[in-house]
Amino acid sequence: MGVIPAFVARMEKKVSTNIYLVAYYSRQYREVILNEVSLAGINSRDLVLNIGCGGIPYTALSIASYTGARVCAIDRDEEAIRAxxxxxxxxxxxxKxxxxxxxxxxxxxxxxxxxxVALQAEPKKEVLENLIMQSKPGARLIFRSPRHKSLNQYDSLPVAPVPSAKINQNKTTFNYSVLYEVPLNGPKCQNLGQITSVCS
Ligand SMILES: C[S@@+](CC[C@H](N)C(=O)[O-])C[C@H]1O[C@@H](n2cnc3c(N)ncnc32)[C@H](O)[C@@H]1O
Structure with missing residues (x-):
């Protein structure tokens, strides 16, 4: 993990119960998350899985607040989950x-x-393949794509499959959120590029 994501992860665990800091932090990502809600068309009937929620799960909380959707947030760091x-x-x-x-x-x-999926999540290729493999038909998957200058801090997206849509994000560390759509007839190869391991 790069120095910046490690610092952010530690900081989130420390301030997770300070509601003023949480509100401030969440405001910084309001536009990002509204863009992602629109990109994936998230609504109150959706069950959303957030990967890499950290100690301040602002992505999960904001999606639930903006859309009414239920959100299950996971993190591989148990201390982050307690926070x-x-x-x-x-x-x-x-x-919610x-x-x-x-x-x-x-x-x-x-x-x-x-x-x-959080910008800090890694390894992105394995996470994407796993999500596709365990997806329902018609599922939508959103990833944040690090800026070129941040690739020493954050794992990059795989070159394949190619996302079906993307939206600009005006953040220092990432400039796009991208959308992968699992076809209604299931995760078949032809629509998902080179991920042959998940072809059924
Ligand atoms: C510091 S948080 C930032 C996320 C932010 N709080 C949010 O709401 O979007 C990033 C987290 O991703 C977690 N993470 C990284 N890779 C992961 C993976 N493969 N599965 C689950 N969690 C992961 C890290 O443990 C870290 O806590």
Missing amino acids: AHRCIKSLKMGD VTALAGDGSDNLPVKFDVAI
């Missing part, structure tokens, strides 16, 4: 957002309609 529980509880969002320990490249806890 995320405290954060969710202090904001009284427990009816659940935090669980788990790795995005391993068994996933829910059958999601939409998955949204």
Whole structure:
């Protein structure tokens, strides 16, 4: 993990119950998340899986607040999950957002309609292949694409499959969120580029 993501992960765990800092932090990502809600067409009937929620699960909390969707947030760092529980509880969002320990490249806890993956998540290729493999037909997958100058800090997206859409994001560390759509007839090869390992 790069120095910046390691610092952010540690900081989120420390301030997760300070609701003023959480609100400030979340505001910095408001436009990003509204863009992603629009890119994936997230609505209140969707079950959303957020991978890499950290100690301040602002992506999960914001999606639940903006759309009414239920969100299951996972992180492979158990200490981050304990901090995320405290954060969710202090904001009284427990009816909409659940935090669980788990790795995005391993068994996933829910059958999601939409998955949204943190910029810091790694390895992105394995996480993407795993999501596709465990997706329902018609699922939508959102990843954040690091800027070229940030590739020493964040894992890049694989060259294949090619996303079906993307939206500009005006952040220092990433400039796009991208959308992968799992076809309604399931994760078949022809629409998902080179991921032959998931072809059934
Ligand atoms: C510091 S957080 C930032 C996310 C932010 N709080 C949000 O709401 O979008 C990034 C987290 O991703 C987690 N992470 C990285 N790779 C992961 C993976 N493969 N599966 C699950 N969590 C992962 C790290 O443990 C870290 O806590």
